[in-house]
Amino acid sequence: MRKTLRSRRAIPYLLMAPGLLWLLLFFVVPNLQMLLFSLSEGTLRTGFTTPPQVWDWQNFTGGIDQFSNNFRNSIVYGGLATILCFLIGYPLAYSIAFKGGRWKSLLLFMVIAPFFTSFLIRTISWKIILGNDGPLLALVRDVLHVVPANFSILGTPLAVVGGLTYQFLPFMVLPLYISIDKVDRRLIEAAQDLYAGPWRRGGAIVGGIAGALLLIALQLGLGYTSATGEDATITGILVGMVIGAVVGGVIGGYLVSQSFIRVTFPLSLPGVFAASILTFIPAIGDYVNAQLLGSPTTQMVGNVIQGRFLAQNDYPIAAALAFILMAGILLSIALYARLLGTDELTGGTA
Amino acid sequence: MPEVEVRLTQVYKAFGSDATGRRVAKYIQPDDSGLIVAVDHIDLEVQDGEFFSLLGPSGCGKTTTLRMIGGFEQPTSGKIELAGQDVTWLPPYQRNVNTVFQNYALFPHLSIFDNVAFGLRRRHIEESEVRQRVSEMLELVELPGYERRKPGQISGGQAQRVALARALVNKPSVLLLDEPLGALDLKLRKQMQVELKRIQEEVGITFIYVTHDQEEAMTMSDRIAVMNRGKYEQLGDPETLYERPATEFVAGFLGVSNLLPATLGQADGDNVMATLADGVMVRVPAAAVNGETSIKVGVRPEKIRLHADAATIPETANRLKGRVMDASYLGASTSYIIKSPSGARLTVFEQNIGRASHGSLHQPGQEVHLSWSAEHTFAVPTSSTTTSSSPDVD
Numbered sequence: 001m002r003k004t005l006r007s008r009r010a011i012p013y014l015l016m017a018p019g020l021l022w023l024l025l026f027f028v029v030p031n032l033q034m035l036l037f038s039l040s041e042g043t044l045r046t047g048f049t050t051p052p053q054v055w056d057w058q059n060f061t062g063g064i065d066q067f068s069n070n071f072r073n074s075i076v077y078g079g080l081a082t083i084l085c086f087l088i089g090y091p092l093a094y095s096i097a098f099k100g101g102r103w104k105s106l107l108l109f110m111v112i113a114p115f116f117t118s119f120l121i122r123t124i125s126w127k128i129i130l131g132n133d134g135p136l137l138a139l140v141r142d143v144l145h146v147v148p149a150n151f152s153i154l155g156t157p158l159a160v161v162g163g164l165t166y167q168f169l170p171f172m173v174l175p176l177y178i179s180i181d182k183v184d185r186r187l188i189e190a191a192q193d194l195y196a197g198p199w200r201r202g203g204a205i206v207g208g209i210a211g212a213l214l215l216i217a218l219q220l221g222l223g224y225t226s227a228t229g230e231d232a233t234i235t236g237i238l239v240g241m242v243i244g245a246v247v248g249g250v251i252g253g254y255l256v257s258q259s260f261i262r263v264t265f266p267l268s269l270p271g272v273f274a275a276s277i278l279t280f281i282p283a284i285g286d287y288v289n290a291q292l293l294g295s296p297t298t299q300m301v302g303n304v305i306q307g308r309f310l311a312q313n314d315y316p317i318a319a320a321l322a323f324i325l326m327a328g329i330l331l332s333i334a335l336y337a338r339l340l341g342t343d344e345l346t347g348g349t350a
Numbered sequence: 351m352p353e354v355e356v357r358l359t360q361v362y363k364a365f366g367s368d369a370t371g372r373r374v375a376k377y378i379q380p381d382d383s384g385l386i387v388a389v390d391h392i393d394l395e396v397q398d399g400e401f402f403s404l405l406g407p408s409g410c411g412k413t414t415t416l417r418m419i420g421g422f423e424q425p426t427s428g429k430i431e432l433a434g435q436d437v438t439w440l441p442p443y444q445r446n447v448n449t450v451f452q453n454y455a456l457f458p459h460l461s462i463f464d465n466v467a468f469g470l471r472r473r474h475i476e477e478s479e480v481r482q483r484v485s486e487m488l489e490l491v492e493l494p495g496y497e498r499r500k501p502g503q504i505s506g507g508q509a510q511r512v513a514l515a516r517a518l519v520n521k522p523s524v525l526l527l528d529e530p531l532g533a534l535d536l537k538l539r540k541q542m543q544v545e546l547k548r549i550q551e552e553v554g555i556t557f558i559y560v561t562h563d564q565e566e567a568m569t570m571s572d573r574i575a576v577m578n579r580g581k582y583e584q585l586g587d588p589e590t591l592y593e594r595p596a597t598e599f600v601a602g603f604l605g606v607s608n609l610l611p612a613t614l615g616q617a618d619g620d621n622v623m624a625t626l627a628d629g630v631m632v633r634v635p636a637a638a639v640n641g642e643t644s645i646k647v648g649v650r651p652e653k654i655r656l657h658a659d660a661a662t663i664p665e666t667a668n669r670l671k672g673r674v675m676d677a678s679y680l681g682a683s684t685s686y687i688i689k690s691p692s693g694a695r696l697t698v699f700e701q702n703i704g705r706a707s708h709g710s711l712h713q714p715g716q717e718v719h720l721s722w723s724a725e726h727t728f729a730v731p732t733s734s735t736t737t738s739s740s741p742d743v744d
Contacts, residue, residue: 194469
């Protein structure tokens with residue numbers, strides 16, 4: 001009797017064992033190896049001197065100094081892509097969950113359908129679409145004449161952020177869909193019953209502020225002004241901000257209801273949290289979009305790590321940069337979790 | 351003369367047989383045109399301050415009727431008025447009506463205080479007044495001190511009270527309750543029935559209460575509309591519905607009825623003579639007859655007396671012979687199933703008074719005489735459709 005009980009207690013550990021072993025072999029050990037590299041000196045050709053012989057912290061401090069531009073690009077592009085994914089993904093997930101009806105499964109399938117094509121092929125396709133001889137510019141430049149003749153998209157931050165937004169949109173939509181779909185419709189009826197109508201004034205104010213901030217962030221992050229299509233200037237940014245405020249205000253005032261802002265949205269916050277982390281982490285570490293759609297000035301830290309590892313075989317710097325990136329992500333998630341509350345991190349109590 | 355608070359005029363609601371009608375389609379079959387008729391041209395007037403119940407089985411249209419009054423559904427045709435104002439097309443948040451939902455629908459992310467304050471805040475009531483009214487209301491539902499808890503941290507009975515407080519705090523002109531006690535256990539349900547009635551009398555607000563539980567409806571209501579297939583079959587106070595059911599459905603849905611097919615004959619003073627299938631004549635009050643000759647004579651089980659000897663039956667009483675098929679001891683009473691010579695089965699409840707020993711007074715197989723007074727007899731028209739007359743057992 002006692003023996004069977006004891007062996008039964010062992011079952012969960014047995015079930016965990018393969019996964020734990022996998023993590024140990026392919027996550028913990030390589031990470032320790034990386035940690036050693038990040039504090040080492042030398043190159044592949046000369047051989048490495050590893051701790052405890054040397055403790056080269058210079059890899060970390062020098063890495064940040066030397067590649068601060070790339071870190072900034074990563075944070076700005078990854079952050080903007082996450083925000084854009086959220087702005088596109090939330091209405092999409094909401095519509096599928098609430099208005100999808102019998103088309104729900106098909107619509108969700110369409111969201112993940114791009115995954116059936118290779119990541120690289122999709123990015124290369126975007127390169128063709130956005131290229132100077134591509135169909136997009138042919139339309140806006142040659143047919144509609146809304147941009148000047150020397151206007152290009154490929155090689156700009158816009159192309160990189162656009163690529164990231166496109167690539168990681170499904171990571172945003174799926175968790176959002178799950179949490180929005182879970183919201184009990186009777187709660188929305190209850191809110192309407194308790195006088196929650198259109199949001200109007202509050203929505204216009206909040207939407208306006210959000211729209212203005214978004215346009216400022218976009219223009220600063222992408223380095224050009226939405227109003228004129230030229231490099232960012234103070235006037236241009238102000239004009240863009242006003243456009244953002246007006247659009248945001250109209251959306252907030254007319255499309256957002258009080259029952260949404262008081263009930264549906266708060267209840268979907270666990271999904272917002274999960275979705276934004278799932279989007280931000282791969283976006284900030286990505287290098288393919290910056291490689292294929294960007295230019296030398298739009299290189300992200302992922303590009304540097306990739307180059308140092310595979311092209312220059314400079315393992316110590318590459319490992320140090322990877323660790324800095326990882327630490328930064330962990331820190332920002334911890335901060336984010338604190339801001340949104342730990343309830344959201346663990347799925348909430350409801 | 352109290353004023354009419356809610357008036358429904360020829361309200362009709364049909365759902366398409368597509369996805370939008372799914373909730374109702376579970377119970378109701380579509381008609382020939384593929385439409386699912388949930389509410390079939392109802393006229394209804396609910397008085398100010400009344401406790402009014404819509405009673406009926408699943409799919410009878412009671413919840414749809416309530417949802418149309420609340421504004422969650424729009425009628426296909428017809429008109430809904432609240433205090434004289436046409437609200438047929440107004441959204442819920444523009445109606446001075448609040449709802450207690452079936453599963454309470456408390457906001458899980460808000461505290462009890464914020465739940466109750468929700469409606470007041472949406473109407474921009476000053477925060478000091480909100481605080482005062484919320485605590486008054488929590489006092490009324492006997493939940494003071496629960497302000498800071500979350501709905502996940504209270505019991506079902508408490509959640510029910512919070513849902514009530516959340517609706518009542520807005521001082522609506524009408525409170526709609528959609529089977530609010532359905533999720534509670536029997537003891538708590540009984541307790542809440544008394545409580546609800548007390549609160550209703552205290553606040554004086556019109557309650558419209560939807561339930562499939564006839565006992566619940568009878569305990570609390572001033573008037574009840576018994577609904578079946580999108581219409582109400584009878585509307586009246588609980589006593590009238592019980593003593594003089596107008597249709598076979600009502601007779602079967604409210605309590606237990608013994609119904610015997612009969613043909614009406616000559617008048618006899620205040621009564622009319624009716625001939626049962628096996629030729630036995632019974633008296634039916636003339637007031638209970640409405641002109642049809644082919645009827646069913648009804649009598650409630652507890653109105654019937656059992657006699658071993660026919661000589662003890664009063665001269666004016668209706669009488670019938672039968673054989674005891676089954677006797678069940680229920681504590682307060684004994685329930686007998688008795689088969690008449692014509693083959694009809696009658697249920698009889700006999701109070702267990704003055705019994706010295708265990709066991710039934712009348713044993714299965716024994717011949718007995720049944721009697722009941724003419725005034726306890728009612729008549730319903732023979733229903734054209736074969737409606738199930740068994741009450742909806744939950």
